[in-house]
Amino acid sequence: xxxxxxxxxxxxxxxxxxxxxxxxxxxxxxxxxxxxxxxxxxxxxxxxxxxxxxxxxxxxxxxxxxxxxxxxxxxxxxxxxxxxxxxxxxxxxxxxxxxxxxxxxxxxxxxxxxxxxxxxxxxxxxxxxxxxxxxxxxxxxxxxxxxxxxxxxxxxxxxxxxxxxxxxxxxxxxxxxxxxxxxxxxxxxxxxxxxxxxxxxxxxxxxxxxxxxxxxxxxxxxxxxxxxxxxxxxxxxxxxxxxxxxxxxxxxxxxxxxxxxxxxxxxxxxxxxxxxxxxxxxxxxxxxxxxxxxxxxxxxxxxxxxxxxxxxxxxxxxxxxxxxxxxxxxxxxxxxxxxxxxxxxxxxxxxxxxxxxxxxxxxxxxxxxxxxxxxxxxxxxxxx
Amino acid sequence: xxxxxxxxxxxxxxxxxxxxxxxxxxxxxxxxxxxxxxxxxxxxxxxxxxxxxxxxxxxxxxxxxxxxxxxxxxxxxxxxxxxxxxxxxxxxxxxxxxxxxxxxxxxxxxxxxxxxxxxxxxxxxxxxxxxxxxxxxxxxxxxxxxxxxxxxxxxxxxxxxxxxxxxxxxxxxxxxxxxxxxxxxxxxxxxxxxxxxxxxxxxxxxxxxxxxxxxxxxxxxxxxxxxxxxxxxxxxxxxxxxxxxxxxxxxxxxxxxxxxxxxxxxxxxxxxxxxxxxxxxxxxxxxxxxxxxxxxxxxxxxxxx
Numbered sequence: 001x002x003x004x005x006x007x008x009x010x011x012x013x014x015x016x017x018x019x020x021x022x023x024x025x026x027x028x029x030x031x032x033x034x035x036x037x038x039x040x041x042x043x044x045x046x047x048x049x050x051x052x053x054x055x056x057x058x059x060x061x062x063x064x065x066x067x068x069x070x071x072x073x074x075x076x077x078x079x080x081x082x083x084x085x086x087x088x089x090x091x092x093x094x095x096x097x098x099x100x101x102x103x104x105x106x107x108x109x110x111x112x113x114x115x116x117x118x119x120x121x122x123x124x125x126x127x128x129x130x131x132x133x134x135x136x137x138x139x140x141x142x143x144x145x146x147x148x149x150x151x152x153x154x155x156x157x158x159x160x161x162x163x164x165x166x167x168x169x170x171x172x173x174x175x176x177x178x179x180x181x182x183x184x185x186x187x188x189x190x191x192x193x194x195x196x197x198x199x200x201x202x203x204x205x206x207x208x209x210x211x212x213x214x215x216x217x218x219x220x221x222x223x224x225x226x227x228x229x230x231x232x233x234x235x236x237x238x239x240x241x242x243x244x245x246x247x248x249x250x251x252x253x254x255x256x257x258x259x260x261x262x263x264x265x266x267x268x269x270x271x272x273x274x275x276x277x278x279x280x281x282x283x284x285x286x287x288x289x290x291x292x293x294x295x296x297x298x299x300x301x302x303x304x305x306x307x308x309x310x311x312x313x314x315x316x317x318x319x320x321x322x323x324x325x326x327x328x329x330x331x332x333x334x335x336x337x338x339x340x341x342x343x344x345x346x347x348x349x350x351x352x353x354x355x356x357x358x359x360x361x362x363x364x365x366x367x368x369x370x371x372x373x374x375x376x377x378x379x380x381x382x383x384x
Numbered sequence: 385x386x387x388x389x390x391x392x393x394x395x396x397x398x399x400x401x402x403x404x405x406x407x408x409x410x411x412x413x414x415x416x417x418x419x420x421x422x423x424x425x426x427x428x429x430x431x432x433x434x435x436x437x438x439x440x441x442x443x444x445x446x447x448x449x450x451x452x453x454x455x456x457x458x459x460x461x462x463x464x465x466x467x468x469x470x471x472x473x474x475x476x477x478x479x480x481x482x483x484x485x486x487x488x489x490x491x492x493x494x495x496x497x498x499x500x501x502x503x504x505x506x507x508x509x510x511x512x513x514x515x516x517x518x519x520x521x522x523x524x525x526x527x528x529x530x531x532x533x534x535x536x537x538x539x540x541x542x543x544x545x546x547x548x549x550x551x552x553x554x555x556x557x558x559x560x561x562x563x564x565x566x567x568x569x570x571x572x573x574x575x576x577x578x579x580x581x582x583x584x585x586x587x588x589x590x591x592x593x594x595x596x597x598x599x600x601x602x603x604x605x606x607x608x609x610x611x612x613x614x615x616x617x618x619x620x621x622x623x624x625x626x627x628x629x630x631x632x633x634x635x636x637x638x639x640x641x642x643x644x645x646x647x648x649x650x651x652x653x654x655x656x657x658x659x660x661x662x663x664x665x666x667x668x669x670x671x672x673x674x675x676x677x678x679x680x681x682x683x684x685x686x687x688x689x
Contacts, residue, residue, distance in 0.1 A: 074653045082446050187636070189651035229553040229635025235527075242532045244552065370444065373652055377644075381469045384555060384638035 040301040042067040043076050043084075044092035045288060047148065047321035048309075057308050063301055072190055073097050080107045085295055089302040092290040094363045095133035098144045099289075101365070103136055108291040109298075110141035111306070117142055119310050124332035126357065133289055133362070144289035145306050147318060148326040150348075151271045151356040152191065152363075153283040155251035157240050159266045166247070170272030170282050171199045174249060180226035184236050184248035191250040193372045194284055196220045201276050205364040208372070216372055220379035223249070230380070233258075233324070240267050252356075253348050254286075257325035261347035269349055271356035283360035287329075312336035320344060327353055432666075438659035445656065456660035467644055467661065473555070473630075474641040478623035481562040482616050485570040488563070489615070493574040508575075511568050523561055523632040527552065530633075553635030561629030566622055570615040577611015578604070613680050621669055641665055 040063055042048060049067035058065050070076050073093040080088065085107060093102075102108040120129040127134075127146050134144050154173070156166045166173065173179060174195075185192060197204035200219035202212050228245050229235065237259040239245045252269035259267050275282025290309075292302045309318055315330035316339040327348050330336040340350075349356070366372060410418070434448065442451045443459070460467060492511075496504045514522055529535045530552045537548035551557045581604050589599045605612075627642040636643070641661070648658030 072651055075650055078446070078653050184635075187631075189647070229637070231631065231635055234524075235632070235635070238527070238531065242534065244532050370652070370654075377639075377647055377652070378466045380636070381466045381639045381644075383636070384469065384473055 036297050036299045037301070038063045040065045040090070040299045040305060041088045042090045042092065042305070043079060043088045043293075044069055044090070044290070045148075046071070046323050047318060047326075048092055048290075050321040050323070052317045053309070053314065053321055056314070057305060060308075061301060061304065065301075065305075071188070074190070077102060077107065080293065081105070085293060086297065087295075088293045089295055089299040090290055090305060091293050092288055095287040095289050096362075096364050097289075098291045099133060099135065099137055102291065103141070103143050106294050108143060109294045110136070110143050111145070111292060111303070113142040115303075116145060116306065119145065119307075120329075122333040123329040127329045127332070133287055144291035145310070146287055146289055146329045147309060147315065148328055149285060149287040149357075150253035150326050151269060151283050151285045151353075151360045152250065152252035152254060153195070153269070153271050153360070154247060154249050155236070155240065155256045155267060155269050156247040157243075157245075157266055158268050160246040163268060163270065166268075166270040167273050170275055171195070173247060174199050174223050174226075177226075179246070181228050182246045183227055184239050184245045185224065185227045185230045186236050186248055186250040186255060187230050187232055188250045189373060189376065190369070191284075193366055193369060193376055195249055196223060196376060197366075197372070198275055198277070198282065198284075199223060203276050203278065204366050205277075205361070207367045213368070213371065213375065217375045217379065220376045221382055224376075224379045224383050227383070237264075237267070240264075253326055253353075254324050257347045257349075258323065260349075261325055261343065265346060269356075271352075271359045273359065277361040279361075281359055281361045283356060284363055285357055285360035286363040312339060316340065319348070435659045435662050438656050439663045441656040441659075443656050444652075444654045456656045457664070459657060460660055460664060467641075470639045470641045470644045471665075473638045474624050474626075477555075477559055477562060477626075477630075477640070478620050480559055481566060481623040482570075482620050484559075484563050485567060485619055486574075486612065486616060489567060489570040489574050490612075492571055493578050496571075496575045497578045508572075511571055515568060519565060519628055520632065522565075523628055526561065526564070526633055530557065552633065553637050555634060555638050558630045558634035558638065561633040562623050562626055565626070565629060566619045569622060570619045573611045573615035573618060574608070575611070577608035577615070580611065581607040610680070613676070617673060617676050617680075621673060624665075624669060 038061070042065070044067055046069040047053070049069040054065050054067060057063070070079075076091060076093055077097060080091065080102070091102070091108065098108060103110075117129050120127050120131055120134070123131075123146065130139060130142075131146060134142055134146055136143050154166075154171075156163070156173075158166075161173070169176075174183065194204040196219050197208075197216055200212075200215045202208065202215065208216070224230075227249075229239060231239070233251075233255045236245075236248045236251065236255060240248065240256075241259060241264055252271070256267050256269050272282030274280050277284070290306060292298060292306075308314055310330060312330060312333055312335040315328045315333075315336050319326055319328045319331075319340070325344070325347050327350065328336070331340070345351075409415075437448045439456055440452050440454070441447045441449075441456075442453055443455050445451065459465060496508060500507055527534075530548065531537070532548075532550075533541075534548075541547045551560075585603050585607070586599055589603055594602070625642050627640055627646065630636060630638055630640045630643060642665075645658050645661050645665070648654045648661060652658070
């Protein structure tokens, strides 16, 4: 969604006219550069496209900043593959894509390491440099900046299922016939593929045997058949609050924090104590990495924006951008952490954040995702 | 005179050149239609051509117009593919929506023409008014109405009654949502259709001793049929592509065909398969519409020939 206010358009127009006047004699020589120096296009998850984050940057730079939010990584990456590499300056996706897909495919370009690596020093301890997901596979290049992150497994209404029961039982909650018809499934299909594998007792992030795929298919049919509803974050939170459902699959701080901030602390993202992931882990966590697109005419503002969002006050705004509230890596900096109120820390489950991250594997790419997704979509159709 | 004599040949030449230019140029009508033609070319035909091109591209690729394969259609028509279920639900719900709306909208259309009198305009506005509000917002409104502890359930409990029925997240509520959403699209063509029935004919039939049912069956219904059929066609075409009702009210208790197309373009990132599905659905609806229109001879129905 592009957020362009009348003010920003007028500012942009004014700045454009001024730039034209100033660069008049050199216009032809610097045409390409002049065309992008007051323009920045960001492809991102929701939050970075909010006016709270973008408007101060627009005011500071007089630039026209457009941000479009999408709700899954492959769609964003395919936009670049389909030829929009000339359009976008920054892309903000989950951790593995930059390092494993976008850099090898030359969809993004490295950042000036000396300029940006020091920012990681002040982040939370898990982001200490060299931070794996921000680096190229060979560890030589810095390819993105980390900011928002969070555990993302399932959400329960603790008035109906206690936190302890939910953590101890783990993903078997969704194998329990007694809970059929009492849970929802968030419409976040890449994550649902991970979770169906985990419910089936299989590590999602590996190549699967035909037997494992058959188990996945059976589990998908059972889990989707037993779901009361499938829907977006708002529908899940509404159904939890009203009592239509007691828990929902695929969820965590990112999805439940708005409801918690709205006075429903009984709703809680849960990371199970155990599971089939490496190290016996049961949860999955995501970390967003923002990279500069390999745009032949990259806006010089792209790097400025990456620095801008590191500032404590802006990082706090990013954490509490409209729609979803999340921890940010910059909370390792006291100046940033102090900006968070007690209610805000409660909303993002700061009390259990570290232990939940420790119990979570990091989001990764499922090698046979396409096949698993087709099986899951077929299972969904059998709901009716 | 000398000037005139000199000027004449050049004027004649200029005139003949102008005639030639006019001959080569488009007619006035064609020139006036040019902006619309360009707009349709860019806004309507171009996306259709792109979708058509993608339908024959290598699965899960972006090789549009650079590859040709029937693999996407083979996948769709594979017997193990359950996409027919989505197609079945979309067609079934669209047919049911049309049938229910025909019964519901007819009395209202009749009332708007003959019963409500000077209130007709106001009542028409009331039916049009919801169209000014986004469909999703209206559907979320219904969720708040039907949800546990929502408007209906809460009010009934407040009155000491057992509470509202559990209707959300079912195929039934999806059908309700579709009937609600598409009511105006059936109602107004039907109202126009009924307005075409000359009252003199009805009066004459009554004078000759025809009963109410006979008049309705032999005069009103056939003469109002153009409006009724157009309403049915319009509603069916819109309803078969409906997604929001099944998602928001129905909680995806069923997957409709347009949702399957959406999944192919988003999470699956299989644009060629999504395009092939869109092409199949478009051809199905197109064929059905052309068939209906071939049976629906408006000129004959309106008595113009």
